[in-house]
Amino acid sequence: MQKICIIGLGYIGLPTAAVFARAGYDVVGVDVNEKVVELLNKGEIIIEETGLPEVVKEAVESGKLRASLEPEAADAFIIAVPTPVHEDHSANVDYVVSAAQKIVPHVKKGDVVIVESTIPPRTIDDIVAPIFREAGFDPEQDIHLAHCPERVLPGRILIELVENARIVGGLTPAAAQKAADVYRRVVTGDILVTEAVTAEMSKLMENTFRDVNIALANELAKICAELGVDAHKVIELANRHPRVNLHQPGPGVGGHCLAVDPYFIVEKAPAAAQMIKLSRDINNSMPDYVIDQIIRMTSDIERPSVALFGLTYKGNIDDVRESPAIEIVEKMIENPRFNVRVHDPHVRTEQVSFPLSSFEEAVESAHLVVILADHNEFKSLDVSKLTNSMARPVIFDTKNCTGLESGSSLTVHKIGDLRGL
Numbered sequence: 001m002q003k004i005c006i007i008g009l010g011y012i013g014l015p016t017a018a019v020f021a022r023a024g025y026d027v028v029g030v031d032v033n034e035k036v037v038e039l040l041n042k043g044e045i046i047i048e049e050t051g052l053p054e055v056v057k058e059a060v061e062s063g064k065l066r067a068s069l070e071p072e073a074a075d076a077f078i079i080a081v082p083t084p085v086h087e088d089h090s091a092n093v094d095y096v097v098s099a100a101q102k103i104v105p106h107v108k109k110g111d112v113v114i115v116e117s118t119i120p121p122r123t124i125d126d127i128v129a130p131i132f133r134e135a136g137f138d139p140e141q142d143i144h145l146a147h148c149p150e151r152v153l154p155g156r157i158l159i160e161l162v163e164n165a166r167i168v169g170g171l172t173p174a175a176a177q178k179a180a181d182v183y184r185r186v187v188t189g190d191i192l193v194t195e196a197v198t199a200e201m202s203k204l205m206e207n208t209f210r211d212v213n214i215a216l217a218n219e220l221a222k223i224c225a226e227l228g229v230d231a232h233k234v235i236e237l238a239n240r241h242p243r244v245n246l247h248q249p250g251p252g253v254g255g256h257c258l259a260v261d262p263y264f265i266v267e268k269a270p271a272a273a274q275m276i277k278l279s280r281d282i283n284n285s286m287p288d289y290v291i292d293q294i295i296r297m298t299s300d301i302e303r304p305s306v307a308l309f310g311l312t313y314k315g316n317i318d319d320v321r322e323s324p325a326i327e328i329v330e331k332m333i334e335n336p337r338f339n340v341r342v343h344d345p346h347v348r349t350e351q352v353s354f355p356l357s358s359f360e361e362a363v364e365s366a367h368l369v370v371i372l373a374d375h376n377e378f379k380s381l382d383v384s385k386l387t388n389s390m391a392r393p394v395i396f397d398t399k400n401c402t403g404l405e406s407g408s409s410l411t412v413h414k415i416g417d418l419r420g421l
């Protein structure tokens with residue numbers, strides 16, 4: 001096996017292409033975005049990822065990696081295109097379908113075809129295999145079709161692509177083995193071979209596990225608010241049990257994985273997936289819960305000025321996709337009762353549809369600062385800068401990240417500890 005064709009050159013496909021090229025494969029990366037293709041052929045990239053510019057440049061200069069708008073013949077094909085959800089939360093597998101249809105004319109008997117995109121259970125069996133059957137292939141005999149989900153962490157993609165354990169699920173046992181062989185040249189982590197549907201479910205359950213556990217923590221936070229208990233102390237103490245690992249409450253769940261993948265399971269088994277659906281609903285309720293607490297915290301002020309800090313779905317990144325903070329900001333701006341200012345040192349103006357303020361502008365005469373992302377900048381806030389500028393120095397820390405406690409000069413409320421409210 002020498003040549004690999006990778007469809008989709010985003011956060012997953014591009015590092016994958018570069019790592020395979022570095023390992024000696026001839027790699028052609030395919031994307032529908034002309035700019036991505038044009039830049040890659042010059043050794044340049046548009047996405048941000050630690051170490052990636054150097055690895056890509058080297059791979060392109062060595063002649064092992066190039067880009068094209070069209071697929072071409074290869075020994076293995078890897079599909080890494082987006083799988084978002086529709087408005088009604090059903091999975092949109094259109095990109096996967098179109099990528100598979102695009103490679104069909106270039107696939108020959110004996111080739112390996114791998115879908116790395118996160119997909120609903122049975123997508124390989126019920127959607128991808130039939131595309132090849134309609135094109136005249138026997139997908140169980142003529143080609144080796146597999147799902148190999150990706151579980152990398154942005155910022156560590158180049159390391160985790162190589163070191164993480166990989167699940168390789170084949171349409172047939174032979175397909176799983178052939179697909180595993182493709183990864184063996186680059187992956188140092190364990191390669192775990194199984195059926196396609198089991199690989200699909202495993203990937204989805206990894207993120208669902210986290211979503212459900214965050215929902216449990218959020219429910220705990222609401223219960224503690226009703227009962228006058230500090231949820232953070234409860235979590236700290238309960239987690240001293242050797243087999244308990246309660247997660248942390250927060251303003252909701254965002255990003256293109258945790259907030260999306262559980263819906264792929266709910267869609268396929270709506271009657272059975274009760275807890276998964278409820279967990280999504282609980283996490284989706286958190287932005288409104290945050291706003292309700294903001295209303296309570298400012299109920300005595302006619303037109304309160306509220307500074308909202310942090311827009312991303314997790315700390316120290318610039319990604320605002322599916323971020324609960326965006327929903328909170330948009331609803332707060334719509335509410336005529338509030339004078340809202342928004343500050344995030346990691347987010348650029350063109351990423352959002354509302355104005356951003358500097359730290360100083362945001363806190364000036366504010367009655368409340370609400371922390372919505374755990375950026376390092378917010379973990380080390382200068383309290384004197386707040387108390388000197390704010391009209392009423394009150395913080396609502398929804399990420400429990402500031403380390404600040406209520407004192408004579410500052411009042412601090414937290415999701416999970418609203419005893420002072």
Ligand SMILES: NC(=O)c1ccc[n+]([C@@H]2O[C@H](COP(=O)([O-])OP(=O)(O)OC[C@H]3O[C@@H](n4cnc5c(N)ncnc54)[C@H](O)[C@@H]3O)[C@@H](O)[C@H]2O)c1
Pocket residue numbers: 007008009010011012013030031032033036080081082083095098099102116117118119150151152153154256257
């Ligand atoms: N980014 C992550 O951290 C991560 C982690 C695990 C799994 N995943 C999954 O990996 C898949 C890809 O995610 P991503 O973050 O790389 O997406 P992305 O949006 O960064 O990149 C996808 C690329 O595919 C291209 N594309 C779309 N349709 C195409 C087509 N028909 N032919 C060729 N190119 C096409 C787009 O132009 C884009 O460049 C998704 O299913 C995602 O859920 C992502």
